[in-house]
Amino acid sequence: MREKVRKREYVVTVHARREMIDDSFTIFDIERGILTGEILERQKDQLSAEWKYRIKGKIISGDEIELITKLSPTNKLVIITVYEP
Numbered sequence: 001m002r003e004k005v006r007k008r009e010y011v012v013t014v015h016a017r018r019e020m021i022d023d024s025f026t027i028f029d030i031e032r033g034i035l036t037g038e039i040l041e042r043q044k045d046q047l048s049a050e051w052k053y054r055i056k057g058k059i060i061s062g063d064e065i066e067l068i069t070k071l072s073p074t075n076k077l078v079i080i081t082v083y084e085p
Contacts, residue, residue, distance in 0.1 A: 001053070001069060004077035005034045011072070012079045019082050025059065030079060033057035033065040040066075056085060 004010050012020075012030065020030065037057025044051055055067045068080040 001055070001071075001077055002035055004071075005031050009075075010077035010079060013081070016067075016079045016081050023082065023084055025065065025082055029059035029061075029065060030067065030082060032059055033067055033082070034069070034077075037065075037067070052080065 012027070016030075020026070034055060034057060037055040039053050040056050041054040042051055043054065050070055052068055052070045055069060057065055057067070059065050064085050065082060066085045067082045070078050070080060072078050
């Protein structure tokens with residue numbers, strides 16, 4: 001996932017963008033959260049059978065962020081949602 005961020009091979013869902021605005025996160029916070037983060041949990045979606053990952057990391061200010069991500073069929077990282085832990 002870190003490599004996907006470094007190569008800018010990711011997309012942010014509309015839902016995640018709304019959450020970013022609500023919590024005053026920037027795209028740099030999202031990138032840093034993944035680059036500094038660790039996977040806390042792997043979840044299997046019951047409808048799609050896709051694996052989703054809950055990641056906890058640090059934003060630019062040093063505060064914490066949690067993200068839910070997955071890998072798309074095209075092998076891009078998808079940022080599903082973000083929030084303050």
